[in-house]
Amino acid sequence: MASNTNPIVIPLAGGLNVAVSDQMMPPGECTELLNYEITTTGRYQRMQGYERFDGQDSPAEVAVIDLPGFPFDTIEETIAAVRAAQEARRALITAVPGSGPVLGVFMFAGIKYAFRNTVDGTGAKLYRATAIGWVEVVTPALSPGGRYQVIETNFSGAADEQEIIGVDGRNPAFRFDGTTFTQITGPITPDQPTYCEALASNKLLLSYRGGSLVYSQVGDPAGWDGALGAGEIAVGQEIVGIEAQADDATAIHCRNRTYMLYGRSEVDFQLKEISRNSGAIPWSIQNMGQSLYLDDRGLTRLDRVQSFGNFESSTLSQKIQPILTSRLQSVAASCLVRTKNQYRLFFTDSTGITMTMYGGEVMGFSEFRLGFVPSCLFSGEDTAGRELVFAGGVDGFVYQLDKGNNQDGAAYTSRFQTSFMSMGRPEDKKRWRKLVIECDSVTRVFGQFRCFYDYADPNIPMADIIVGSGSKWDLSDWDDATWDGSSTSWTDQYIDGVSRNIAIQMASESDYYPPHIVSQLFLHASPRGRRR
Template identity: 25%
Template sequence: MKMPVVRQDYYPLGGGLDLVTPSIAMAPGMVIDAQNYEPAIGGGYRRIDGYERFDGRPSPSAAAYTLVYANTTVGIVVGNTVTGANSAATALVLAVFNTYLVCSRVSGNFQVGENLRVGATSVATITASQTSNGASSVSDHADYVFLAANDQRSLIQVVPGSGPVRGVWVFNDVLYVFRDNVAGTAGTMYKATAGGWVQQNFGVEVQFTAATAEIKTGDTVSQSGVTGVCVAAMLRTGTWTSAGAGTLIFASLTGGVFTAGALQVGGISKVSAAGASTAITRLPGGRMEFFNYNFTGANNAGKMYGADGVNLAFEFDGNNYIPLRTGMAQDTPAHVLAHKGYLFLSFNASVQYSSLGAPYSWTVVTGSGELDCSKPVTGFLPQGGNQAGSSLAIFTAERTFVLYGTSNADFKLVSSIFDIGYSAFTCQQVSNDAFGMTTRGIQALTTTLNYGDFDYASISHMIQPLVTRKRGMECASTTLRTRNQYRVYFTDGTALAVGLTGDKVNGMLPLNYNRPVRCICTANLSNGAEVTYFGSDDGYVYQDNTGTSQDGNAIEAWCRLPFNNNKSPRIRKRFRRVVFEVVVDGFSRVNISYDLGYGNPAVLPSAPQSDTSLSGGGGYWDQFTWDQFNWDAAYVSSPSLSIDGTEKNIGLLFYSNRNQDQSHTLQGVTLMSTPQLLQRS
């Protein structure tokens, strides 16, 4: 007997979301609907990692559990603290089973044979030595790790204050955060420490005039019994020996406050205070932007610079907060960047830059200057430029400018010939290009050998319907260099992940964080690790790309592949089996189902009608008959699904919605089918 031919067709997954190509022409490795999968660098789709709250304490995902074995667990409930009668060891109970307890916050070692107490009451006897992370199955281990993570999560605190987090930034491996105070009357700054958030002191400042001799950092300044160690001496106009004026900054003063009059160093009058010294404060509100830069070239002399559109720009060295006055009538810059030894600040359509190597000096006499961009500036990004050296891209809402030159002696501002402007807080350097949101979608600013050195290219045309719906909602962005990704975030809590392989975009996929990302930063620590933190409306700061959940909530993820006709759209096929190529970071449970014939309800099996739908193929996920797979890196690499149905095409759907599972990457699919008759009608 001649057996029917079984055709095997393999196709790799990659290319991202496609909302514009007709179904019959779509590449089988694309996606027609997805949530919380990201493009993988080498191809495929990876379910994203989670995020978890952060304040400097150990992260929830780093928490461990301990199994404590007893002859009985009757009388013990979750939340009890159990104590060893002889050892005095203690543990917090996270889960109770017949012969053992899942515990955290374990102190000491329980002894075999000793009584186990809840309060003063003995409730059980220890039967075996305790074990750390010792579950008998990978599934139980995932569950218990999540219980321990939830316990650690409860210890991590919100940033004190009110309103959304205004800014997050990493400087010298330390995370700093800005938020309004509880009354909403002032801005505050906090530092993440091993004990949680610690508020930073802004110090004291005094304005001076009539300088006759230089005051240096570290000098002790005095006046009538009031003294203070100068942490910054900023000369804005004049010189230190002739009509110099500026600001002196102190961490604190001893003996009172300075008043108008002479200020001395070593008994010699050097400047005259223009008025009383005042505590440095910040107004509430604004949206922070930051940049780290070393203006001196000395080792470990880098500093952090910031602006928010409401307050003075500032410098911070890890201990001292130093406001920067430029002399502008409304001295509240919105964007900040250091470039070629100059500090650049934007004031609406005006761009001001400091003197060379002197972020405190803002006078034309010492080399400061101004650039007119006609429209409000939305951001700065350094670029590769031309053979003369690097350049600076200056973005506005309507046009992009490029600043060429090496100093104020030859700076040249060139306007783009294209009428393309970028939204604030969406511009990021990705590989050799700059990405950002525009009215035309996500655009790449790329270097070119053509005249003008830069060109534009839309990278979001495959998902333009989605980008159009999100227009005006963009609020933050970041670059993940270890993943070669650009991410842009929207006010509704969603985001887009743009993946690259080298300089080429390999796909774009939508994400759902279920909370708005109001501010975000990605930094490389001194140990080489890349970390990402973001702040939200609830006042918490979250560490991104870590853990298995969205701060304890399940990561709901799905990936719906196109309807694949195996290059024969009119041939009916009997589909028999599909084999998946999967890489798993750890234990992961995934649901898989399929639709035949574009989800035609007259074809069995198909998706029943439901009130929650996935776009793209008429399929519905919440009433599928699922085949469930438990994937673990140690055991499964090529799971398969038996199929029973005959139609012209098939569409696959992956779905997961658990908070204890590690990530997995869908790399490819092998589809087994038997061709049958040509459908003529």
């Protein structure tokens, strides 16, 4: 290798950026970042898969040592046996009984529940996930076609009296304690509340079509007597979400306007307009200490609207704004993944956006692609404190996200492409000699790498590289594989190209191996003079 070769370190950080030119992007940001997520330390990690769910044994939890014939003679036989056992479990898991999309999914006391229309479409039913699959829960007759939103709360103050309050826009609100499902008769006709929230003062808030917000008596979510403290507030626009904030404040989100309701009760309630021209797109609202939601200008956090007003500076998503602008009308659902400091936004074309934050700062964005269209989302903790994320599908199945290493049995591709990097000398040619990729993995990683030169000039040949890295999975140390540890590997790949800039693309596809992390690149290059 030439003596004037200089190694250049490129930390892979910053995430997806499709809003500026390549030469304005820091090296390591990507013009494509698919099915990777950004860790809280800023690195790029392949996203986990998902699997269908109904309470029966999980395909992802097949243990190889429990399979007949273990130990197997080869790694290939081991993998084939695990896949066959996973498929056998998967075939037993059924969709929620009924027709149409899943209307809502939630978890209470560690048990998972789902709503779906009946087979003939004339009603809706609630089901509980059990060890034998979905089992119907007795409810009053429910009208079909709603979209359920639930909160877990406690109006009695007793530690053992938690309950679910829910609405769906087609039926009266309901309360459910895991055994008894009863409807709450509201104060407005038709009695079809759309969103709900509970205040710290033990008042229930319900929104109704037409811009009406009602609040119950203290401690009684079914009490609507004005003489006892219940009442109504009109906001003049359709409400698309209600989110309690800190310090006795509640955000009232409309499509093109935002209000804040201050106070604990009718004694000190004050409704203030926060933004006259900025609102939220339905089902994009989540609470990360402050309400976070998608507006026409992009992903917005409520405190930034309060600070900056109705301007682009109040948004968090300038780097991916072209993507969001093209999908404003196709938002399907959203959720938080608190253990990863992530906000995820799902679209009706099976794609989505992940935003990772650390403290109040955005670490970056990435895209993902699913094999199903989500109709509703729920994330929460089970009785052991583990965070679980479930998606109801348009196909009637419930899926557990961040589970397993495939997409309901199918392989999926993770891919990134860096910007075209000139290393601070955009007009100088370089001879690219070696690419070193750092990858953390507890197993093998098979990847394909390509180098693009001078904005993919067709006159400059590309380099295709096949790479394997990570610790070995041999039969002898299968039980000793450290799934939650890391093994850092470097791969040296010799390349040959002369150009002003270079972009690196990596693709990895698997239905078996767990996620890996790509941390940084090392490019060895030598100068070749100024472009003429």
